[in-house]
Amino acid sequence: MALITYRQAVKDALAEEIARDPNVFVMGEEVAQYNGAYKVTEGLWEKFGDKRMVDAPISEAGFIGLGIGASMLGLRPVMEFMFWSFCYVAFDQLLNNGSFCRYMSGGLMNVPIVVRGPANGGTNVGATHSHTPENLCANHPGIKVVCPSNAADAKGLMKTAIRDNDPVFVMENTLLYGQKWEVPEEEYLIPMGKANILKEGKDISLIAHGRGAITALEAAQKLAEEYDIDAEVLDLRSIRPLDVDAILQTVKKTNRVVYVEENKPFSSVGSQIISIIQEEAFDHLDAPIKRVNSIDAPQIYSMPLEKIQIPDADRVIKKVLEIC
Numbered sequence: 001m002a003l004i005t006y007r008q009a010v011k012d013a014l015a016e017e018i019a020r021d022p023n024v025f026v027m028g029e030e031v032a033q034y035n036g037a038y039k040v041t042e043g044l045w046e047k048f049g050d051k052r053m054v055d056a057p058i059s060e061a062g063f064i065g066l067g068i069g070a071s072m073l074g075l076r077p078v079m080e081f082m083f084w085s086f087c088y089v090a091f092d093q094l095l096n097n098g099s100f101c102r103y104m105s106g107g108l109m110n111v112p113i114v115v116r117g118p119a120n121g122g123t124n125v126g127a128t129h130s131h132t133p134e135n136l137c138a139n140h141p142g143i144k145v146v147c148p149s150n151a152a153d154a155k156g157l158m159k160t161a162i163r164d165n166d167p168v169f170v171m172e173n174t175l176l177y178g179q180k181w182e183v184p185e186e187e188y189l190i191p192m193g194k195a196n197i198l199k200e201g202k203d204i205s206l207i208a209h210g211r212g213a214i215t216a217l218e219a220a221q222k223l224a225e226e227y228d229i230d231a232e233v234l235d236l237r238s239i240r241p242l243d244v245d246a247i248l249q250t251v252k253k254t255n256r257v258v259y260v261e262e263n264k265p266f267s268s269v270g271s272q273i274i275s276i277i278q279e280e281a282f283d284h285l286d287a288p289i290k291r292v293n294s295i296d297a298p299q300i301y302s303m304p305l306e307k308i309q310i311p312d313a314d315r316v317i318k319k320v321l322e323i324c
Helices: 006-020 044-048 060-072 084-098 134-138 151-163 211-227 244-254 269-284 303-309 313-323
Strands: 002-005 024-028 053-055 076-080 114-118 144-146 168-172 180-183 196-199 204-208 231-235 238-240 257-260 290-292
Touching (some): 006 076, 006 151, 006 180, 044 053, 060 076, 076 151, 084 114, 084 134, 114 151, 134 144, 134 168, 134 238, 134 269, 151 168, 196 211, 204 244, 204 313, 211 231, 211 257, 231 244, 244 257, 257 269, 257 313, 290 313
Parallel strands (some): 024 053, 024 076, 114 168, 144 168, 204 257, 257 290
Antiparallel strands (some): 002 180
């Protein structure tokens, strides 16, 4: 095991897959000579050259369309959004062409494209640069969506995504890029649709994805220390495909649930999870399901107020205490 940053883990995954498969290339704004806006691709241009690391103009609609077309012809592009907030200008390519092509061709055409980049608030960049669109993207059949919460998952899921024949959207969090985790030094893959229990518990289930899983874990530790409440933390890792079995198992084990995510509450990922639990495990619930989301307003530019807007451990604890 090696202690490395989330940023390094993503870079290692990209480097290994570019070296392994000549059809893999990376494209995005400033990914090559500038080393990436967040230095995720630092050093890869010098190592692999212009054909494998391609700088794109500031035109997401243009280069995402190029990537979709390239993937239909057998290449495996990894496209970087500087912010996932910029995906909206490429929705026709991503969600109308990319997601449906394999289905509408009767399986004759694959679209093995990965689209990655940060999808989060909390960095004081305003409402138009702070979207978390995993719920919007997962709504489209044919799209796979993953939200890694740590470096090990970021690497394993990225490698799996690059090898997949469907479009895979990898939504990262800039606040995690500099944090370190233990990552296996040998090659490994993490399957999509397989959740991970970050902490075993018996009193309540904290279900989360992305950085919300880290917030849930922090809350669980405080609940144990200050309230003698033993919380289980389930990190979904993958939004679509979704590990429904893992969700139902933890609900049946603890009988109480709080969902934690940085998405806004209306039509969020948590809304879908709660619906599944209500339909499939209602008789196992001993209390209403609660959830903790970002406050339902455009992302606040003021840093002190934005910190209040995004879920933290104290807000999770408050919800837990309402039902425990």
